[in-house]
Amino acid sequence: MAKRIDLKDVDIYYGAFHAVQSVNLTVAPRSVTAFIGPSGCGKSTVLRTLNRMHEEIPGARVDGQILLDGENIYDRSADAVAVRRTIGMVFQMPNPFPTMSIRDNVVAGLRLQGVKDKKKLDEVAEASLRGANLWNEVKDRLDKPGGGISGGQQQRLCIARAIAVQPDVLLMDEPCSALDPISTLAIEDLIADLKKEYTIVIVTHNMQQAARVSDQTGFFNLEATGKPGHLVEIDDTEKIFSNPTEQATEDYISGRFG
Numbered sequence: 001m002a003k004r005i006d007l008k009d010v011d012i013y014y015g016a017f018h019a020v021q022s023v024n025l026t027v028a029p030r031s032v033t034a035f036i037g038p039s040g041c042g043k044s045t046v047l048r049t050l051n052r053m054h055e056e057i058p059g060a061r062v063d064g065q066i067l068l069d070g071e072n073i074y075d076r077s078a079d080a081v082a083v084r085r086t087i088g089m090v091f092q093m094p095n096p097f098p099t100m101s102i103r104d105n106v107v108a109g110l111r112l113q114g115v116k117d118k119k120k121l122d123e124v125a126e127a128s129l130r131g132a133n134l135w136n137e138v139k140d141r142l143d144k145p146g147g148g149i150s151g152g153q154q155q156r157l158c159i160a161r162a163i164a165v166q167p168d169v170l171l172m173d174e175p176c177s178a179l180d181p182i183s184t185l186a187i188e189d190l191i192a193d194l195k196k197e198y199t200i201v202i203v204t205h206n207m208q209q210a211a212r213v214s215d216q217t218g219f220f221n222l223e224a225t226g227k228p229g230h231l232v233e234i235d236d237t238e239k240i241f242s243n244p245t246e247q248a249t250e251d252y253i254s255g256r257f258g
């Protein structure tokens with residue numbers, strides 16, 4: 001299920017604005033890659049190109065190749081909706097459908113795909129909630145609204161919803177930034193579990209979090225406001241945080257700027 005991602009000479013634009021320049025990187029299946037870097041350097045922009053969400057913004061475009069197991073997701077023959085189905089995304093703010101029940105939240109994607117069999121939907125709901133480490137906390141209130149649980153639980157509900165459709169890749173854009181430290185640790189534990197089955201890319205402002213959860217870390221930077229962001233280096237997380245190749249990475253992780 002988990003798939004490899006390759007970015008080859010990727011440039012990203014918002015209209016005339018060149019937001020990110022020449023990104024080359026590879027994400028191995030069943031691994032966690034963290035993107036770190038100062039605000040505005042393009043981390044979220046790169047993440048959103050990985051499931052073609054970027055092109056939803058009027059005037060936005062991507063040059064270069066983004067390959068999922070060797071297939072270019074921007075190929076003319078590739079279907080954007082199918083791409084988004086295989087590449088799930090979890091956002092900064094937990095966004096369950098607030099009035100929809102917990103169970104229905106989890107299987108919303110499957111219903112959209114036309115699955116109607118109640119037994120099948122219930123099975124997937126349970127498996128996904130177990131996978132998101134939330135089952136024990138909500139199993140007695142599956143018919144209660146998704147908006148009626150804590151923020152940390154809502155974020156795990158969103159992860160359950162993302163994995164219910166069995167994606168190949170999970171993208172997470174600062175998934176813990178709205179959460180307390182306990183919920184953050186719960187999500188981090190969950191990420192460690194999920195990487196056994198999924199390819200995960202996470203944007204985080206929290207360098208300790210990148211060090212804790214990821215196998216590989218990419219440091220993005222930008223020369224100056226208005227200039228495109230770029231990938232300074234990407235390497236094993238341990239190396240990035242102990243002995244990075246580039247001085248700019250060293251300065252950033254040691255808190256000398258950013």
Ligand SMILES: Nc1ncnc2c1ncn2[C@@H]1O[C@H](COP(=O)(O)OP(=O)(O)OP(=O)(O)O)[C@@H](O)[C@H]1O
Binds near residue numbers: 039045
């Ligand atoms: N919808 C948009 N339209 C135009 N420009 C955008 C849009 N979204 C982001 N940008 C610009 O693209 C650049 C990269 O933004 P992006 O949000 O990817 O950075 P980031 O590294 O994720 O920042 P942060 O850490 O603050 O979330 C910034 O200059 C930003 O202003």
